Amino acid sequence: MEGFKKFLMQGNVVELAVAVVVGTAFTAIIGAFTEAIINPLLAEAFNADELASAEVGIFKIGLLIAAIINFIIIAAVVYFVLVLPMAKMKERHDLRKGISPEEPAETDVDILHDIRDLLRAQSGPAQRL
Template sequence: MINGFKEFILRGNVIDLAVAVVIGAAFTSIVNVLVDALINPLIGLFFQAGSLDDALQVTVANLGGGESTFSFGLIIGAVINFLAVAAVVYFAFVLPMNKLKERSQPVDAGDEAGPSEQELLVQIRDLLQAKNGI
């Protein structure tokens, strides 16, 4: 069991995943500040609120006499935050790495149009028959 765990930890995928988590956490904090300082106030202007966190709040009376507040602005803010982080990670890391992989892969020789194996065997048979006079 310990050997299996050791093999799992030493795989390259685990290291890649750890790096991705660290980079994702770093970009999340940057994007959070960007969303809180720029995007939330801009969207808040459209909803006449201080920020998106204060926008689209619906207060509903409880059966027990109290009130519950639903903050749809917080949900929209979380979605915007997620999309911003995903876009930064995709355009800053995934897309360039995919382009780099495409450039580093050798051109496949199988892409060239040529006779198939069966056509080559037929040609060899025909040459042997012609040589032997059959």
């Protein structure tokens, strides 16, 4: 039982639980926003009573459009409200501690160029790869 308590009190488990609860509440807000504002506007554009009944040919496109809009709104808010500020805060924190920004990682193409250059150097000036 003690191990279970320790597991539950770990930072990652608590943070995950908070994220799920906040994410669920946030999704409800975005869903209500889309249902109350976006859906009527799009339904008007498609001349439909409601977005769910909007059709293009045989496809009921309204539900897909609403889901895509929900996703874009949620992703944008998460990025601009959570991810970007946290990255800036980490950057400022690192600068205060004297940690320089990380060097860009070497890509596969860079490594292949290095290998090519080494092979050229080993094969001598007369041969070209």
